[in-house]
Amino acid sequence: MDFTVVAKNIDFLILQGLLGFGNFVGGTFRLAIPAIVLGFILGIFIGLARLARTPWIRIPAMVYVEFFRGVPLVMVIFWFWFIIPLLLRVPLPEYGVALTAFVVFEAAYLGEIVRAGIQSVARGQAEAAMSTGLTPAQTMGYVILPQALRNMIPALVTQFIVLFKDTSLASIIGYVDLTKAAEIVNNREIRPFELYLFIAVVYWLCTYSMSRYARYLERRLTPG
């Protein structure tokens, strides 16, 4: 074990790989954070659509979810990277492709989380809100979602952790995230143990602190 290889390349690994500052399009955080935010927004719509009464809203949402949950993410990235430009006949930037693929893919999972979160709020809450004269939209916005959100936190964080680690799959299209950065360094230095151990620790620190923060958030958001 010789960790000088890590010390020598730490700026590349952290700045380029984790944060996305450098010569290459990349950065684990730079992809994971917008992807979860946008994916969550899309996921809310999908989750709501899955609960809709009208079949022509519900069924497409269901198909969407089932489809994307049945396909490996690598395949989705691949399709977005190659097929869409082929159809549109314009090359797309890697970052845009990677982000779109993640958002579209994650939205299927996040949509399920949103749906479960909403369903976990007692039915009586919606009835109580409607019977005080709130519109369905107001009921959703002021009463159901705030509660659902709290219930969703554990599942959301788990998903975020998954996404955070999955960004490494974007390397298939040359996106330089933490794993890819380690791979690049490894290609040059051939010290896989030290490098992979190091990124395992970095991943672990990031995800573990995320799940700790989530637990704190959950407790803070529990009234009383």
Place this chain on the structure above:
Amino acid sequence: TTLEKIARTGVLTIGARTGSPPFAFVDAQNQWVGFSIDLVEQLILPTLSKKVGKPVKLEKKESTPPTRIPLLASNAVDLIAETMTDTRSRRDSVDFSLTFFVTGAQFLVKKGSPIKGIKSIAGRRVAAQQGSTNARIIREQAPKAQLREFPDQPAAFQALAQGQVDTYTNDGIQLAGLKAKAPNPRGWEIVGDFYSYEPYGMALRKGDADFRGVVNNGLMEGIDSGKFFDIYEKWFGPKGELPYPMSPDIKKFMIYQAVPK
């Protein structure tokens, strides 16, 4: 066509690898450099600029064995400049430029290994790179070998170093690169005759003769002017990234490729 597109945008996009020194790799300064990148930058780009009548900028995207053909097909890149062997079946999908490097497959073994070449690998565990022509040839010519395919060099080399496999086969030049980088270069040997012929060419979209002409002209002018050999010297010469002198045969082959004006 590609030329029209380049004329319009002023950009040539190439696909290259980040991890196959010295053809294309990320160096210690985190710059993306290498032999095949230099060829494009110094030989093809000037010809191209002349052809379209304005300066052309170079852009690089990463390509890997599974993505390089789709990258071309989807117009994401215009030219693949990496260690891609020109084969007949690949010519069904893409066109190739002139050959810019020639090598052949060999074996990397621990010093003192009984493996001496493709004849002596029956029953042995052999690592190869996923998607490479070598894996395919081993399968056909030495069906008794136990083949293991790894997606990248370091993983395959690791498997070899740990004894998971008995040998790693790849293009001789790649093995030489690997050996030079290894923590203990003297502990390794590259053995066997070339059991395959691996001419590297640059791939481009099929049926785009004009663009191919420009690429080939660039290479030929480089060969004519000797600049091609200077670049080779820079990367493969005694002071280069990976010393690997060009044999007289290959040098002749290169020169013969450059047809008269």
Place this chain on the structure above:
Amino acid sequence: MTYQFDWSVLWTGQSGEWLLQGILTTLGISTLAWLLAAALGTVSGALRTVPFAPLRALATCYVEFFRNVPLLVWMFFWYFAVPPLLPGPLQDWLFNHGAEFWAGMFALGVYHGARFSEMIRSGIQSIPKTQFEAALSTGLTTAQTYRFVIIPIALRLIIPPIANESLNLLKNSSVALTISVTELTFQTRQIETYTARAFEALTAGTVIYLALCLGIATLMTKIERRFALPGMIGRVASAEH
């Protein structure tokens, strides 16, 4: 130029055989890994709810350690780091009998076991404490209470999230190609290598995964129906929390 599709590459030559072999390997490694994950997940999930703190801590360590590091890293770990620790003869035997397959299986099983564990824990914790007490007070031991009451109920509550996670396991088995397991994704790449037909090969891969996943999902829904707690079908969605 437009790309000319040629679907025949999927059944001419060895492609069909490769795909079939890929499917079998994918199913094989996933099934074994699933069994391992289910066993580890059930035990550690149950341990995380017992009143005895050291056992709980042990199980928590397992979960936090394994699920927070990318699977890829675990693949390397089980393939490169573990075999050298084994006794020589076993090492040789392994290397000659598909070490990569077993390493991949362990990586998948242990990683997803940690994720199963979380679900099983929350399933157990969603069972009211008094249910546990009711069993104890009829004279069952703690172990019997878990065995006959808590775990059977928890398993039924968590079938939907577990079904989901099982699909993830199946899809994640493709990561094993990094340690040269010749599973489905590997084989689609193989076809691509031989035919230079990337789109066709990838389409085949996508469609096969989709079919496998949908097939398993349908099966899971059946199991879910069959084992649903009478009168509780609607409630299970919240078991994730």
Place this chain on the structure above:
Amino acid sequence: MIEFQSVNKWYGSLHVLRGINLRIEKGEVVVVCGPSGSGKSTLIRCINRLEPIQSGEILIDGKRLSDPSLDLTALRAEIGFVFQQFNLYPHLSAMENIVLAPMKARKISRPEAEEIATRLLERVGIPDKAASYPANLSGGQQQRVAIARALAMQPKIMLFDEPTSALDPEMINEVLEVMSDLAGEGMTMAVVTHEMGFARRVAHRILFMDEGQIIEEGSPQTFFENPSSPRTKQFLSKILSH
């Protein structure tokens, strides 16, 4: 005020309301009782259309609930509903629970809404609990906040579905008192309850439901002292005996 005209309702194949005809006048207090599953909850939930009906008609102040042009949200604002399980919003304080609907549905300014809320909290006897979250209130206090929340919209009608059955015995009276006060002030009320003391004291009329039908109906006096149906007698004997 409230009128049911041959109302029928099914859940799937289960016929839960069978040809209900009923008029509740302005200012009237009606208590509904009956065995479990007889359709009491369903009956009052139909009044503000938390449940759709399959045939017949319900009219509120002469407006038909089936009218597609009816503004359901506005109608519901006029009808307060108090649930057995309180259904307070757990993420909001008592005060915020009360002011949410006036502010969002009636567009009343926050200070004004809070003033109303403060008055209502006083009226239900817990002026000091404005800042507390539901989780920190006793059941009786929660139910009183729920009543205040319903009253904040100044409804014309109040519906109660077993408002005391989830409460500890000591807390039941607190809530019944608030309800008696409301009745005393002339609020139109429909109350599902088995608190026969309350029914006797406050109700103008008692309905007894069984299997989706109203099988007995009358003033408290005749209901308790002289029920006509044997089913009612049996029911009363059971719930009054313990």
Place this chain on the structure above:
Amino acid sequence: MIEFQSVNKWYGSLHVLRGINLRIEKGEVVVVCGPSGSGKSTLIRCINRLEPIQSGEILIDGKRLSDPSLDLTALRAEIGFVFQQFNLYPHLSAMENIVLAPMKARKISRPEAEEIATRLLERVGIPDKAASYPANLSGGQQQRVAIARALAMQPKIMLFDEPTSALDPEMINEVLEVMSDLAGEGMTMAVVTHEMGFARRVAHRILFMDEGQIIEEGSPQTFFENPSSPRTKQFLSKILSH
């Protein structure tokens, strides 16, 4: 039979049982009542050590619960416990709910256990529900299965924690009747309940708890007609008034 000797229990800093001294004789039926949070549940849960105590001693048939060599599982088998929320195993039928413990803890063969279970189901009045799952039983039926399940281990003592408070009014009597029968047969029973009719009819002794102490104790007659503490009077007035 059951003896509490200066028992103290804390939840963190909350002192829930304060120096409890109590003897329940064989065959005695004791009813425990008191306001919510007064420690009634905690008191009876300590008897089969579902809750540990911090000081004092509890003895069952002269055996000290604190004795480290005590076989807790065997002890619990002798003490039946019936919960407010029934807590039937939702994945098992009524029959299977009952036979599980005899088969696993007593190692009785299945046919024998089923015979006992059939007899018990008859005794609690639902012989026809053996194959039903809990979700398909009414609350009253579920609670009767729960009682049968506890009886299947042939306990010497039965503990009940508000066994009827989650039930619909009509179903309460079904359960109270089963309990009265048990008491009539000489079972030792400790019952937390607010069913004062039941207490009056069945109890040999009534305890009134407040803030972790037993502040009143006596026969039903003196308890209802002549309570000594003002707190008891106040409590009785509230729960008897509605």
